[in-house]
């Protein structure tokens with residue numbers, strides 16, 4: 001059979017070479033190190049004269065399977081896995097940026113990524129500028145001769161802002177920037193930024209790639225030119241993913257397509273329902289025509305994904321009361337789970353930001369983020385409806 005190019009088949013059928021045990025499902029390679037045939041074999045592997053596993057901090061069959069699968073799904077050349085999504089973000093920055101370099105990003109990014117950019121990178125004299133995601137015409141003025149890297153999330157967490165990837169690819173090429181996209185909210189099933197010229201794709205595999213709220217993980221995939229130095233950096237500094245977690249995440253990718261279809265279907269239904277509710281001021285979801293970047297979302301995403309945000313009338317207090325009134329939906333810090341999870345960013349994930357920083361990132365006091373799960377949509381709506389009523 002000719003090799004399939006279909007997403008679903010690649011996600012299911014990409015697998016480590018079968019061992020002598022003739023197992024059907026990929027086994028777990030829980031081993032710290034690997035054997036060499038002889039001293040010459042060991043020398044040649046360490047000298048990079050041949051490929052093979054040496055030590056699980058460098059590579060491991062479970063991690064290699066996950067990397068290969070992600071390369072096929074994202075359309076990238078090479079990659080590596082990391083212990084968490086933040087390890088993926090930090091390892092990428094640390095490997096590619098040097099003292100004196102400048103990074104360009106949007107304020108609309110995940111809280112810990114914001115902390116790395118604003119609190120940690122300055123330790124090594126790496127500076128940054130934030131540009132307004134909704135005003136691309138202002139971006140050129142923010143590019144300096146030291147600007148090396150452009151980092152974006154689309155859709156962003158938790159603002160659900162969307163950037164035109166086609167425009168972004170051209171902009172980064174024109175300015176000779178390394179374009180990094182955190183594709184965590186969309187996943188490669190809904191959006192492949194590489195098609196538009198992204199150089200590196202980052203994921204918190206903790207989210208939809210695992211999809212069942214079990215393990216932490218991160219992935220970095222992209223072109224060899226930029227990812228090979230990150231691999232070398234990771235080999236020496238050790239942010240590696242445990243083989244067990246790699247095994248879980250790779251297995252989960254087999255169901256990514258069906259899960260993302262259902263997450264998106266449920267989320268769109270909930271978003272439409274919320275838009276009609278009188279207790280709700282504003283609903284943001286990529287595939288709602290009211291989303292400011294609806295046309296762009298339609299152009300670059302095949303569905304809207306599983307995250308919906310809304311502003312409940314009554315500010316922070318009402319937001320907290322709403323969460324306390326939920327009976328089925330979980331109050332938890334994660335997203336991308338089979339279970340519907342509700343968070344109130346202003347009092348939790350983004351509480352360490354100043355009020356001004358929160359507003360700049362679009363995090364209003366009453367903003368509620370729902371990671372819409374795979375329960376029956378009627379049950380999700382019933383729970384949200386009763387919580388809106390009782391929190392009045």
Ligand SMILES: Cc1ncc(COP(=O)(O)O)c(C=O)c1O
Nearest residue numbers: 084085086110157184204206217
């Ligand atoms: C968009 C985005 N990027 C990165 C991360 C960090 O991932 P992790 O929690 O796996 O370190 C998160 C976590 O919520 C996220 O939402």
